[in-house]
Amino acid sequence: MDYKTLTRNLYLKQHKRISKNKKAFNRIYGIYSDQNYNLGDGWFRDKIALDAGCGNFGALTVRLSKLNCKKIYACDLGKKWISPMKKSLAERGIDLNNVELNPGNILKLNYKKNYFDFVAVNGVLPHLKNKNEIKKGFAEGAKVCKKGGYYFTSFGVSGGLVQSVILPAIRKHYQSNKDFRKFIDNLNFKEIDKIIKFIIQVSKKNKGPNINYNFLKSMLSEDFCVFLHNHIQAPYWLTNECSNEFIVSMYKKNGFSNIKRIKKFVNRTDVRKFFAPLHYERESQISKMLYGQGYMQFIAKKN
Numbered sequence: 645m646d647y648k649t650l651t652r653n654l655y656l657k658q659h660k661r662i663s664k665n666k667k668a669f670n671r672i673y674g675i676y677s678d679q680n681y682n683l684g685d686g687w688f689r690d691k692i693a694l695d696a697g698c699g700n701f702g703a704l705t706v707r708l709s710k711l712n713c714k715k716i717y718a719c720d721l722g723k724k725w726i727s728p729m730k731k732s733l734a735e736r737g738i739d740l741n742n743v744e745l746n747p748g749n750i751l752k753l754n755y756k757k758n759y760f761d762f763v764a765v766n767g768v769l770p771h772l773k774n775k776n777e778i779k780k781g782f783a784e785g786a787k788v789c790k791k792g793g794y795y796f797t798s799f800g801v802s803g804g805l806v807q808s809v810i811l812p813a814i815r816k817h818y819q820s821n822k823d824f825r826k827f828i829d830n831l832n833f834k835e836i837d838k839i840i841k842f843i844i845q846v847s848k849k850n851k852g853p854n855i856n857y858n859f860l861k862s863m864l865s866e867d868f869c870v871f872l873h874n875h876i877q878a879p880y881w882l883t884n885e886c887s888n889e890f891i892v893s894m895y896k897k898n899g900f901s902n903i904k905r906i907k908k909f910v911n912r913t914d915v916r917k918f919f920a921p922l923h924y925e926r927e928s929q930i931s932k933m934l935y936g937q938g939y940m941q942f943i944a945k946k947n
Contacts, residue, residue, distance in 0.1 A: 647879040648749075651771050652721040654877050655699055656728070658870050663701035663732045667913060668867035676707035680908050681796060681943050690714045691761035696785055697750050697768030700725035701732045704766055709738045713762075717755065719748025750781040755788045763789040764796045770883045778882065779894060786898035789946050795900060796943045799891065800883035801923075803936020808884055811875055818876050828876055833866045840864070863915040871916070888937050900944035908941070 645653075662668045678688060688711035695705045698718035708716050718729070726745050733740060748754060750768050765785040769778045782797065789795045801807045818825050844855045875881070888905065895903045909924045911917075922931045926938035 647773060648721055651878055651880070652725070654873070656725055658873050659699045659701040659725075660728055661866065661870050662703075663728065663735075665866045665870075667865065668870060669701060669703060671867065671910065671912065672703040673707055675908055675910060676704050678711050680906055681794065682904060682906075683794065683943075686712075688713050688762065692759070693717070693762040694719075694755065694760045694764065694785075694788060696748065696753060696763065696765045698725075698729070698745075700729040702729050702736075702738075704764055705729075705743060706733065706736050706738055708762075708764075709733075709742060714742070716743045717746065717760070718743060719746045719753070721747065721749060723747050750784055751777060753784045753788055757787050758790040759788050760790060761793045762796070763793065764798075766796070766798045767800065769797065770799050770886055771878055771880050772882065773880055775882070775885055775890075778886065782894045783898055786895075786900070786946070791946050793946050794943055795895070795946060796906075797891070797941070799886040799940035800881075801935050801938060802883050802885075802887050802940050804932070804934050804938075806934050807936065811881070815876055815881065828872065831869050831872060833864070833869060836864050836869065837861065862913075865914040868914045868916070883940070884936075886940055888940065891940060891942055895942065895944045899947045901947050903942060903944040906941040906943060 662672065678685065681687075688708065691713050692715045693708045693713045695702075695708065695716065695718040698705055698720050700720070702718070705716055705718050726747075729745055730740060733743060746754070750765060751772075763785050765781070769781050772778050772781055785797070786795055818828055840857065840860050843860075844857055847853060847855055892903055907924065907926075910920050912920050919934075922928070922934060923939055925931055926935065931938065
């Protein structure tokens with residue numbers, strides 16, 4: 645199985661879990677408000693948009709619909725994602741007549757040049773094989789964006805202790821250790837709950853410190869399990885290569901100006917809520933140490 649199909653199958657499973665989990669879906673959906681794009685209230689009304697590499701739970705597609713886009717196109721690899729995507733959209737009151745779902749590959753988008761008012765390539769490019777593929781995929785999204793239109797890209801955290809050292813070590817261990825791989829592949833909140841209870845039982849048996857079950861349980865969640873799957877299972881995770889300079893250079897090369905990096909505080913409910921402020925205030929010393937250049941999201945206007 646090639647890496648693109650493997651990646652799509654992994655995210656098919658992850659996105660089904662997100663779609664079923666209201667907290668997880670709403671957290672992601674909340675990221676994509678119109679204010680985050682700095683385009684002004686009402687800009688999306690009657691626009692034609694593309695969600696390239698949309699996945700199958702559709703948080704961004706739902707948001708674009710709620711922002712009153714006239715037509716939304718969404719594409720991803722193969723066809724397995726289409727049925728769960730339709731279900732997710734329907735459950736959230738989206739008129740499927742205004743959404744067109746197509747099989748597609750970010751490395752060769754099958755849409756007209758200069759067609760879309762708004763193009764989003766959200767979290768897709770870092771999962772390509774190398775920087776040349778990232779450049780090619782970026783150029784495909786740029787190609788179908790019309791002049792005067794806007795191109796939104798999201799890459800993830802670039803650099804820092806977590807993304808450059810800790811997660812690569814975990815991913816390497818996942819690839820080499822069968823027991824750890826099995827543990828991660830089967831991880832869910834029920835299994836985490838068992839571990840929490842086991843820890844409390846052992847501590848109590850040995851007269852260790854009192855561990856608050858409800859607090860510890862609140863720090864972990866189904867959303868956190870999907871986060872671990874997202875960052876450990878994917879064959880390629882090239883966010884470290886996607887620096888601010890590299891991304892800006894791609895925008896400029898493909899004819900964009902008014903390039904803006906997006907800054908958004910993400911409200912989290914599990915243990916990651918303690919780290920969310922460090923993602924937001926990325927100029928602090930501790931933020932730079934842990935997260936390098938920080939989370940990379942950009943929007944720019946095509947000349």
